Amino acid sequence: MKKIKDYVQLMKPSLSIMVVFSSVISYLLAPKVVEYNWGMILLLFAGGMLVSGSANAINQVVEKDTDARMKRTSTRPVAAGRITVTEGWVFAVVTGAAGIFLLGAYFNWLSAGLAAFSLFLYAFIYTPLKKVNSIAVLMGAVPGALPCLIGWAAGDDKLSTGGWILFAFQFFWQFPHFWAIAWVAHRDYSAVGFKLLPANEGPTKFTAIQTIAYSLLLVPVTLLPYFTGMCSYDDMAGLISIGLIILANLFMIGRCIVLYRTMEVSAARKVMFGSYMYLPVVLFALLLSKI
Numbered sequence: 001m002k003k004i005k006d007y008v009q010l011m012k013p014s015l016s017i018m019v020v021f022s023s024v025i026s027y028l029l030a031p032k033v034v035e036y037n038w039g040m041i042l043l044l045f046a047g048g049m050l051v052s053g054s055a056n057a058i059n060q061v062v063e064k065d066t067d068a069r070m071k072r073t074s075t076r077p078v079a080a081g082r083i084t085v086t087e088g089w090v091f092a093v094v095t096g097a098a099g100i101f102l103l104g105a106y107f108n109w110l111s112a113g114l115a116a117f118s119l120f121l122y123a124f125i126y127t128p129l130k131k132v133n134s135i136a137v138l139m140g141a142v143p144g145a146l147p148c149l150i151g152w153a154a155g156d157d158k159l160s161t162g163g164w165i166l167f168a169f170q171f172f173w174q175f176p177h178f179w180a181i182a183w184v185a186h187r188d189y190s191a192v193g194f195k196l197l198p199a200n201e202g203p204t205k206f207t208a209i210q211t212i213a214y215s216l217l218l219v220p221v222t223l224l225p226y227f228t229g230m231c232s233y234d235d236m237a238g239l240i241s242i243g244l245i246i247l248a249n250l251f252m253i254g255r256c257i258v259l260y261r262t263m264e265v266s267a268a269r270k271v272m273f274g275s276y277m278y279l280p281v282v283l284f285a286l287l288l289s290k291i
Contacts, residue, residue, distance in 0.1 A: 023151035027155040029286060051103075063127065122144075142171070148169070169221050211259060
């Protein structure tokens with residue numbers, strides 16, 4: 001039982017669920033998905049969890065020594081020695097291959113190929129790049145946003161405008177979200193050589209301004225679905241949807257402005273948790289306009 005718990009922890013389930021959530025909502029937003037088939041939704045969820053879990057497992061295998069040096073990650077199964085490096089690699093290969101196969105066999109090989117590409121970018125480009133340059137955040141934002149494109153491709157069988165809009169939304173969202181995390185964990189990250197903030201000096205006004213800038217970029221991106229015909233605002237559900245998105249954007253921008261004004265870790269933590277709330281609110285609002 002303890003070993004099973006360790007393997008579950010190896011997948012970083014909370015992170016994987018958040019990633020797969022955006023993929024499922026993007027799938028439901030695809031124009032060819034006109035009714036909810038819960039069997040297909042569960043298959044997409046399972047495939048996404050397996051691929052995301054594989055990427056997270058590789059991340060923990062590669063960073064086992066780094067994880068062991070940080071208090072918040074020292075209890076992870078590979079870092080703590082409860083799972084060996086070989087066991088971690090076997091688990092990652094099996095789950096990754098199973099997830100890609102599920103997506104290809106039950107949806108299409110376009111979504112499966114995107115999932116494989118996302119896994120490669122996260123595990124073998126973003127992960128080692130974290131100790132080289134802060135451009136790692138930019139590189140990591142690509143696989144971080146690909147779940148939206150994967151879900152859309154699974155539902156629409158092609159990469160059309162709506163999928164790219166959702167990709168752009170999650171791409172830009174990651175910058176204030178991740179920089180807030182890096183701000184809060186800066187002491188731990190810098191001690192192990194992670195370079196994740198845009199300024200070499202650490203948490204600075206420049207970083208705070210960047211969070212505001214990317215939060216502002218989210219405003220037009222989140223409104224694009226209504227002006228491209230992807231979502232409707234000509235009924236009550238659509239008006240509620242667009243209202244929720246505007247309020248969510250104001251909320252996110254406001255938290256980033258407070259960070260700029262105070263430069264406190266507590267404000268960065270509020271940006272971090274605020275971004276966790278912002279993402280599902282916007283995605284559910286977009287889905288509401290389609291129902």
